[in-house]
Amino acid sequence: MGDDLANWxxxxxxxxxxxxxxxxxxxxxxxxxGRIENLSKSGALVSVAGMxxxxxxxxxxxxxxxxxxxxxxRAVRVEHPQIRARRWTIAIEFDQLEAPIRAAxxxxxxxxLRAAQRRPILVLDEDHARRIELIYRxxxxxxxxxxxxxxxxxxxxxxxxxxxxxxxxxxxxxxxSSAELSALVADSFPWVALEDITDDLDTTVDRxxxxxxxxxxxxxxxxxx
Numbered sequence: 001m002g003d004d005l006a007n008w009x010x011x012x013x014x015x016x017x018x019x020x021x022x023x024x025x026x027x028x029x030x031x032x033x034g035r036i037e038n039l040s041k042s043g044a045l046v047s048v049a050g051m052x053x054x055x056x057x058x059x060x061x062x063x064x065x066x067x068x069x070x071x072x073x074r075a076v077r078v079e080h081p082q083i084r085a086r087r088w089t090i091a092i093e094f095d096q097l098e099a100p101i102r103a104a105x106x107x108x109x110x111x112x113l114r115a116a117q118r119r120p121i122l123v124l125d126e127d128h129a130r131r132i133e134l135i136y137r138x139x140x141x142x143x144x145x146x147x148x149x150x151x152x153x154x155x156x157x158x159x160x161x162x163x164x165x166x167x168x169x170x171x172x173x174x175x176x177s178s179a180e181l182s183a184l185v186a187d188s189f190p191w192v193a194l195e196d197i198t199d200d201l202d203t204t205v206d207r208x209x210x211x212x213x214x215x216x217x218x219x220x221x222x223x224x225x
Contacts, residue, residue, distance in 0.1 A: 017112035069101025
């Protein structure tokens with residue numbers, strides 16, 4: 001029993017979750033900015049533009065939404081998977097963390113684990129009756145629908161790291177067509193899967209849950225199984 005608890009604790013510590021943020025690497029060659037792809041309590045995967053320096057150890061500033069802080073980190077793997085985009089991927093392991101950023105990382109990991117259970121799905125539909133029925137059916141299927149009443153609220157929900165919204169159902173809303181809304185979401189939140197809302201609500205729900213099952217957050221369920 002003790003070994004099982006120890007293994008579970010270690011798995012949660014090393015578990016990589018999709019968290020959006022910025023990492024700034026500082027070394028002898030200056031500063032290098034990167035985009036956080038995923039994060040754990042022990043390290044992170046960061047995408048950077050251009051060839052990283054030959055240094056293996058950095059002081060790194062992590063920016064997670066409104067939270068930021070410093071860590072000492074070392075590279076454990078460097079890859080060049082996005083050749084056309086000229087982006088490199090650096091896997092780093094933390095050596096030392098400031099207390100505030102440690103707390104922010106732990107909060108981000110726990111939020112992703114909660115999202116894996118709740119399955120948040122954004123619903124944009126100006127048809128009130130259809131929106132209410134769609135929300136009801138999503139809840140009945142174990143999802144957590146979020147229906148913003150203003151464009152600003154929609155952006156806020158998509159941007160919140162603690163919610164991990166990765167699927168958006170779209171119909172004409174806020175004076176915009178479905179195509180316009182989809183383009184706006186895709187431009188600002190490229191990791192969000194988009195599905196159109198139709199009058200066939202059962203099919204709409206099926207497509208939403210299928211899209212969600214292929215998100216990074218959904219894979220956490222498998223990782224913890």
